[in-house]
Amino acid sequence: MENKELQHEEELKPTFAVHPKKFLLWLFIVTIVMMFAAMTSAYLVRSTDGDWLKFDLPNTFLVSTAVIILSSITLQGAYWAAQNNNRQMLIAGMGITVVLGVVFLVLQYEGLFIDLFKQGVFLGGEYSNPAGSFVYVLALLHGFHLVTGLIYLLIVFYSSVKGKVGSSDLLQIEMCTTYWHFLDLLWIYLFVFLQLNN
Amino acid sequence: MSAVNTSHSSADAHAHDEHDHHDLPWIRQYVFSEDHKYIAKQYLVSGIIWAIIGGLLSVLFRIQLGFPDADLTWLKPLLGEWIQNGKLDPEFYLALVTMHGTIMVFFVLTAGLSGTFSNFLIPLQIGARDMASGFLNMISYWLFFLSSVVMMISLFIKTGPASGGWVIYPPLSALPQAVNGSGLGMTLWLVAMVFFVASTLMGGLNYVTTVINLRTKGMTFTRLPLTIWAFFITAIIGILSFPVLVSAVLLLIFDRGFGTSFFLSEIYIGGEALHHEGGSPVLFQHLFWFLGHPEVYIVVIPALGITSEIVATNSRKPIFGYKAMIFSIVAIAFLSFIVWAHHMFVTGMNPFLGSIFMFLTLIIAVPSAVKGFNYIATLWKGNIIFTPAMLFSIGLVSFFLSGGLTGIVLGNSAADIQLHDTYFVVAHFHIVMGSASFFGMLAGVYHWFPKMFGRMMDEKLGYIHFWLTFIGVYLIFFPMHYIGIAGFPRRYYSWTGFDAFNTFTDLNEFISIAAIIVFAAQFIFIFNFFYSMFRGRVSTLNPWKSNTLEWTTPINPGHGNWPGAIPHVYRWPYDYSKPGAADDFIPQTVPFSATPESNFPHEKDEH
Numbered sequence: 012m013e014n015k016e017l018q019h020e021e022e023l024k025p026t027f028a029v030h031p032k033k034f035l036l037w038l039f040i041v042t043i044v045m046m047f048a049a050m051t052s053a054y055l056v057r058s059t060d061g062d063w064l065k066f067d068l069p070n071t072f073l074v075s076t077a078v079i080i081l082s083s084i085t086l087q088g089a090y091w092a093a094q095n096n097n098r099q100m101l102i103a104g105m106g107i108t109v110v111l112g113v114v115f116l117v118l119q120y121e122g123l124f125i126d127l128f129k130q131g132v133f134l135g136g137e138y139s140n141p142a143g144s145f146v147y148v149l150a151l152l153h154g155f156h157l158v159t160g161l162i163y164l165l166i167v168f169y170s171s172v173k174g175k176v177g178s179s180d181l182l183q184i185e186m187c188t189t190y191w192h193f194l195d196l197l198w199i200y201l202f203v204f205l206q207l208n209n
Numbered sequence: 210m211s212a213v214n215t216s217h218s219s220a221d222a223h224a225h226d227e228h229d230h231h232d233l234p235w236i237r238q239y240v241f242s243e244d245h246k247y248i249a250k251q252y253l254v255s256g257i258i259w260a261i262i263g264g265l266l267s268v269l270f271r272i273q274l275g276f277p278d279a280d281l282t283w284l285k286p287l288l289g290e291w292i293q294n295g296k297l298d299p300e301f302y303l304a305l306v307t308m309h310g311t312i313m314v315f316f317v318l319t320a321g322l323s324g325t326f327s328n329f330l331i332p333l334q335i336g337a338r339d340m341a342s343g344f345l346n347m348i349s350y351w352l353f354f355l356s357s358v359v360m361m362i363s364l365f366i367k368t369g370p371a372s373g374g375w376v377i378y379p380p381l382s383a384l385p386q387a388v389n390g391s392g393l394g395m396t397l398w399l400v401a402m403v404f405f406v407a408s409t410l411m412g413g414l415n416y417v418t419t420v421i422n423l424r425t426k427g428m429t430f431t432r433l434p435l436t437i438w439a440f441f442i443t444a445i446i447g448i449l450s451f452p453v454l455v456s457a458v459l460l461l462i463f464d465r466g467f468g469t470s471f472f473l474s475e476i477y478i479g480g481e482a483l484h485h486e487g488g489s490p491v492l493f494q495h496l497f498w499f500l501g502h503p504e505v506y507i508v509v510i511p512a513l514g515i516t517s518e519i520v521a522t523n524s525r526k527p528i529f530g531y532k533a534m535i536f537s538i539v540a541i542a543f544l545s546f547i548v549w550a551h552h553m554f555v556t557g558m559n560p561f562l563g564s565i566f567m568f569l570t571l572i573i574a575v576p577s578a579v580k581g582f583n584y585i586a587t588l589w590k591g592n593i594i595f596t597p598a599m600l601f602s603i604g605l606v607s608f609f610l611s612g613g614l615t616g617i618v619l620g621n622s623a624a625d626i627q628l629h630d631t632y633f634v635v636a637h638f639h640i641v642m643g644s645a646s647f648f649g650m651l652a653g654v655y656h657w658f659p660k661m662f663g664r665m666m667d668e669k670l671g672y673i674h675f676w677l678t679f680i681g682v683y684l685i686f687f688p689m690h691y692i693g694i695a696g697f698p699r700r701y702y703s704w705t706g707f708d709a710f711n712t713f714t715d716l717n718e719f720i721s722i723a724a725i726i727v728f729a730a731q732f733i734f735i736f737n738f739f740y741s742m743f744r745g746r747v748s749t750l751n752p753w754k755s756n757t758l759e760w761t762t763p764i765n766p767g768h769g770n771w772p773g774a775i776p777h778v779y780r781w782p783y784d785y786s787k788p789g790a791a792d793d794f795i796p797q798t799v800p801f802s803a804t805p806e807s808n809f810p811h812e813k814d815e816h
């Protein structure tokens with residue numbers, strides 16, 4: 012029996028396989044997409060109901076959008092550096108990305124809690140309107156995910172410094188890059204969405 | 210460490226683990242275990258504990274409904290302040306129904322069912338050493354545990370647990386002033402559910418990844434047992450729908466804690482206007498039911514998968530319409546995302562929109578009927594072996610059919626105006642979801658107990674358990690249709706004040722007595738379960754003469770499941786009573802070249 016099975020081993024088609032960890036990450040991204048899809052659908056449904064405050068998004072968000080796009084570029088640079096085993100470029104790229112990520116968060120904070128406040132758009136309370144509350148909730152929820160992305164970046168940064176990231180060890184940085192690009196795209200989507208529907 | 214390394218099949222990696230698992234510290238073997246079989250047992254035992262609690266709560270409110278005039282002082286030791294002057298506190302009644310629903314739908318029939326059987330069977334039946342990520346799997350269980358603890362705490366706080374119904378509609382759930390349970394109890398409910406969803410998602414990601422990536426050689430998608438198909442599709446539904454619940458819960462949390470008005474508008478409490486303006490409570494219902502309806506299929510599809518496997522094995526016949534079974538699960542899953550508004554026909558929805566949702570809803574009856582038909586066709590002229598597992602599976606088929614029929618009635622938007630929020634709905638979903646899914650779970654436990662614990666459960670106790678429960682379920686829920694058609698509303702603490710419903714006193718009493726008997730009968734199972742774990746007859750390798758891979762492992766499989774190489778797969782799992790074959794079953798590991806006498810012309814090993 013045992014022998015017979017072994018004999019047949021070569022004849023059987025191998026089953027489809029992606030790296031399980033990457034696959035897990037992609038599925039995780041799907042769950043985040045669903046969450047934001049629900050939120051933005053709720054936004055659309057609610058906005059057609061009338062009593063909807065109109066206001067302009069603060070310019071700070073334009074800057075933060077530029078910053079996060081830039082961070083994706085620097086991270087991609089770090090990834091390419093890892094492919095070429097260019098350690099200095101790798102560490103520099105990772106470092107800059109982390110800094111840009113933090114700058115993005117600071118800008119988001121400013122946009123929400125300083126600029127929007129000045130415009131009289133609040134998260135909650137007597138003078139709030141769902142139109143404004145949605146902007147807060149969407150940006151905060153995105154910000155929360157961005158923090159998880161930052162933690163991930165720091166882990167990969169640490170590995171890079173330790174010399175554990177290189178052309179033969181790309182999995183970690185590749186997954187991190189995928190996740191960060193996704194968070195970048197997600198913000199661009201939210202930004203354009205809010206811009207168009209406000 | 211190299212890139213080459215990462216492309217190694219993780220099977221190899223686990224093969225190494227196997228040698229050193231004995232060195233694992235106690236806590237990682239018995240508490241924070243990453244072995245899918247152990248995690249499955251943790252889920253099962255947690256599920257059983259929750260089921261007892263959930264059942265007990267339902268007995269309490271059935272006592273209230275069946276015997277509204279009775280003196281309940283004797284319950285004071287258990288319920289304390291919730292009994293006032295020998296009467297159940299009306300607000301606590303609402304809390305009881307809410308927690309009963311929450312516990313049963315989420316903690317028992319989602320976590321307890323999928324958590325147990327997806328974890329246990331996916332690696333064993335597809336030929337994998339473990340889940341794609343054992344670590345994530347372990348975290349998933351402990352998040353569930355954390356969620357359980359928070360939910361449990363909410364049962365004991367002074368203001369009582371959440372009491373706005375398991376669907377937690379705002380504004381009731383959003384305003385602490387509305388009802389005691391909307392205070393701290395509701396907050397704990399929301400926190401618990403966030404952990405719960407995180408746990409479910411981690412589990413689901415793992416199940417999908419494992420099924421796609423870690424199948425053994427030869428295990429193509431068309432050779433997967435229907436159990437695996439069911440778990441796989443269930444996990445996908447969960448991945449797509451649970452995040453939407455998170456969104457709804459988040460917005461609700463903001464409404465409760467941060468003064469936003471997503472779901473609240475123009476509310477007066479005690480003559481005073483609240484500041485909330487511009488929200489829409491119906492929006493919450495849309496978000497909730499976008500999860501809620503798929504959720505009911507998350508609950509029932511694993512049970513249907515388990516039943517497919519058990520019915521084929523114990524009819525000693527190939528499952529009828531294997532591909533049709535797969536297709537109907539996929540169709541049900543797809544449709545389940547576009548029918549949610551049938552729960553909202555009476556929210557003032559545009560009647561034209563209502564008729565679209567009615568049309569989509571009624572289409573679900575088609576794939577559902579295909580499944581029912583296929584079960585019956587599989588049983589037809591089989592050499593049926595009535596094991597307890599088989600009886601529970603047949604019971605499931607019965608419930609799925611009779612409960613599905615009332616679904617078709619409810620799906621008509623005009624009929625639903627009368628039936629919505631009556632006991633007719635309660636009867637519908639307790640039969641089609643509650644009972645069917647419970648029976649699937651019980652069938653699974655009876656069937657795979659030998660693989661879980663290396664021992665057999667007692668059959669005689671199994672038969673008694675089955676007949677009491679099966680007949681009891683119909684005695685409880687069948688009369689509810691009748692009360693419901695008469696307009697008897699659900700979630701009412703007391704109906705004695707309404708002349709129209711006084712005539713149902715006897716019927717309500719009857720239902721309550723049946724419910725108490727069925728609840729008591731479950732302790733036969735619980736005794737059997739724990740007794741057999743230690744004292745049951747020792748199992749043989751393949752006690753049900755089944756074809757699937759799990760029965761090729763040792764009686765008590767260790768970490769890594771197979772001591773040697775993982776077996777390869779050469780055929781589908783349903784070669785029972787094949788004409789010409791010596792035995793009435795041919796396991797998936799037997800190549801066609803070994804069975805020339807029974808091969809069909811097209812059946813050759815692939816070259």
Ligand code: HEM
Nearest residue numbers: 505509551552574613616617619620629630634638641642
């Ligand atoms: C032929 C298939 C089915 C149809 C047409 C159908 C239709 C419906 C409709 C229209 C309602 C809303 C009634 C109302 O609130 O007024 C309903 C409620 C419900 N159905 Fe079904 N159903 C079907 C199968 C199922 C299945 C298979 C399950 C679960 C496994 C299920 C679980 C539920 C639950 C849990 C509720 C009530 C939720 C609540 O309000 O608390 N149904 N069904």
Ligand SMILES: [Cu+2]
Nearest residue numbers: 502549551552
């Ligand atoms: Cu539904």
